[in-house]
Amino acid sequence: MAEPPADAGSVREIPDRAGDEGAVSEDIRAMIRERIAAGALPCERCRAVWAGPGVGMPCVACGRPILPTEIEFECEQPGPDLLRFHQACYLLWEDECQHWATPPPETVHTTERSH
Ligand SMILES: [Zn+2]
Numbered sequence: 001m002a003e004p005p006a007d008a009g010s011v012r013e014i015p016d017r018a019g020d021e022g023a024v025s026e027d028i029r030a031m032i033r034e035r036i037a038a039g040a041l042p043c044e045r046c047r048a049v050w051a052g053p054g055v056g057m058p059c060v061a062c063g064r065p066i067l068p069t070e071i072e073f074e075c076e077q078p079g080p081d082l083l084r085f086h087q088a089c090y091l092l093w094e095d096e097c098q099h100w101a102t103p104p105p106e107t108v109h110t111t112e113r114s115h
Pocket residue numbers: 059060061062063064085086089
């Protein structure tokens with residue numbers, strides 16, 4: 001039952017580079033959640049959504065400019081505001097708002113006693 005020694009080299013933890021995307025999107029998600037909680041970011045349903053190349057305007061979710069090389073999502077709100085997002089930020093925002101809009105399911109405690 002001697003197992004061959006696992007190649008230690010196959011388990012590599014690369015600090016910054018690998019998994020960068022995931023870590024960043026979790027950061028943005030947290031940021032979006034905070035902004036929603038603070039009322040800085042509305043959770044209104046978009047009347048219309050436009051997607052196109054960025055024009056360097058800041059993203060309302062992460063605050064970074066949306067570059068022409070990136071896809072900008074514009075969410076038309078009932079008000080005069082147009083929310084501009086990176087594509088990834090938009091998806092996170094939409095996702096967060098869904099959680100936000102849906103109240104957490106109440107845990108129903110049944111206090112039935114079987115005797
Ligand atoms: Zn963004």
